[in-house]
Amino acid sequence: MGDHHQPIRALAADVMLAVENGQSLSQCLPPALNDLPPNDRPVLQALCYGTCRWFHRLDGELQTRLKKPLRKPDRIVHHLMLVALFQLRFSQHASYAILNESVEACRALDKPHLTGLVNGVLRAAEREGAPEPEDDAARYSHPAWMVEKLRHNWPEDWRNILEGNNAQAPMTLRVNALRFSRDAYLNLLQEAGIDATPTRLAPHGIQLARPVPVDRLPWFDDGAVSVQDEAAQLCTTILDLAPRQRVLDACAAPGGKTCAILEACGELAEVVAIDESADRLPRVQENLDRLDLQAILKQADAAAVDQWWDGQAFDRILLDVPCSASGVIRRHPDIKLLRRESDIVPLAAIQLGLLNAMWSILKPGGRLVYATCSVFPQENHRIIQRFRKQQDSAILVEPEVQWGRDMGAGRQLLPDPNSHDGFFYAVLEKPES
Ligand SMILES: C[S@@+](CC[C@H](N)C(=O)[O-])C[C@H]1O[C@@H](n2cnc3c(N)ncnc32)[C@H](O)[C@@H]1O
Known part of the structure; x- marks a missing residue:
């Protein structure tokens, strides 16, 4: 984490607060990313996406751990703890580092009176481990109304839909048929060392085994392919x-x-x-x-x-x-x-x-x-x-x-x-x- 920047997790808490107040990640994340050196940007992105993905599970846990909700002006510290819980439960990041950095970020957010709370809550969370999810909203980490609606609309499929929503989506390309055949572009990808297969349903689609930055895709700037589901x-x-x-x-x-x-x-x-x-x-x-x-x-x-x-x-x-x-x-x-x-x-x-x-x-x-x-x-x-x-x-x-x-x-x-x-x-x- 750079010296002259806000700690990454303070920025993540800020982004989460903005999402809670109605902004989409695509609105509020880019400005926060621009505040960071390029190497740190994927970390912030992963923290924000992961915390949103698991919000409804982590928020249930955090609410039971807090004796009473934080005051409105301190709400950002709630999100700081959610980000830390996300890492404790879903990342390989060492827990002592998560705790120390969260306390430090709490100070950087100008909330020194809450460092003790942050430390205590996260310590307990680490020691006691994740609680059993209380209901399907926590289990599948979705708002309760969505779980109910999907259960009602898709009695056979709702669990698969909810679980699928928590998985990483593949990166898929559409080959520009005016420039390349799909086979020709698959060959170019192979030469570039990018593992890929043709999509089953879409005639010009290619699914990558792993996401790559678009600037690694052959002739991307020249219009050979687009990213599209x-x-x-x-x-x-x-x-x-x-x-x-x-x-x-x-x-x-x-x-x-x-x-x-x-x-x-x-x-x-x-x-x-x-x-x-x-x-x-x-x-x-x-x-x-x-x-x-x-x-x-x-x-x-x-x-x-x-x-x-x-x-x-x-x-x-x-x-x-x-x-x-x-x-x-x-x-x-x-x-x-x-x-x-x-x-x-x-x-x-x-x-x-x-x-x-x-x-x-x-x-x-x-x-x-x-x-x-x-x-x-x-x-x-x-x-x-x-x-x-x-x-x-x-x-x-x-x-x-x-x-x-x-x-x-x-x-x-x-x-x-x-x-x-x-x-x-x-x-x-x-x-x-
Ligand atoms: C699902 S997105 C479209 C995605 C786009 N077709 C694509 O494949 O890239 C829906 C779009 O509709 C636009 N929109 C919403 N209401 C509209 C309206 N009444 N007239 C025109 N555009 C509208 C939104 O700004 C948004 O960009």
Whole structure:
């Protein structure tokens, strides 16, 4: 740990406090990482991801160890202890070092009156070992409402889903089909000493045996490959893309699927990519630039069609709606802290509203693919069912694919510890006239 910096674990406690107050790791972690010398950055990242992942287990333990909760201004010390508990339970770090550094960090956080508490709690935790989890929320380390919802929605699979959410996700690439065949790129990886296999479901996907920094990937800067989960890649296999089509990607940022679409069919008439977030939309352009692809970008609420649409209907629409992200918790463990049960009904209303709006600008004979990275039926096949009650002419297409479960109105992929994230896709077509 560098002399001139905040101790890493003080920074980790700071990040955890920000997450508890509603910021995502992708918002609050990068500035904290920039405060550290490059060598220390992976340590901070691992502490924050791990503490989020195991928060609901560790927090239960910490609450029983504390005789009374800390005062609000001292809340950061609660997170400092959670970070230490995470290491005690889930790392090889020596326990005396965890204790000493935590006490030191408590001082660095300007809370000298709490060093005795930190020392006492962590000493007891070390001596007594981890308690038996009190319930499934602690056992699987998820908020209780999520455990209940998954148990209700997936009576056969809920335990696997919860356990899978706590495992490390693989790093998966999408080969830019305009540049390389998958086999050719697999050869390049082999020459570079990177262990990799083709994905089973996605035609251009490659799964790495171990994650590597992207700058180690051959020709990454020149657009040879992108990092994208296998389930996310599947969108192009059901869009039925063909030359001269006008394609809309209605919720596009950061552009993973926009770029996949452009790579999958080189002669599209145009691709329009919309996102309402001014912060996220530039990421789409960065990805397009690296891959040397072109799309028309617009910052807008896709549903407010009169504010951005030129009146020409689209042949293909990808609607990758904002959702609970309950299918990607293994990659974004902060979702466990950020998401509330009360988010789901308003999200479903937004999803159905977007679907109706996009339907109105789809060409007769055109195809719309609805996608989420959720495992909650409320955001998935129930949206499609509700939509079809309102638009009874909409044709539900059964894609001929080998993946996912048929939900009667779309296909659900549950997260697979050995490969893809949790995802949902439904394919709808508008009658010719
Ligand atoms: C699931 S993410 C999209 C991921 C993207 N399709 C990809 O594959 O990289 C959903 C996106 O929808 C955007 N969004 C949310 N509500 C929107 C709206 N009403 N109109 C347009 N974009 C919206 C969010 O800013 C977010 O970037």
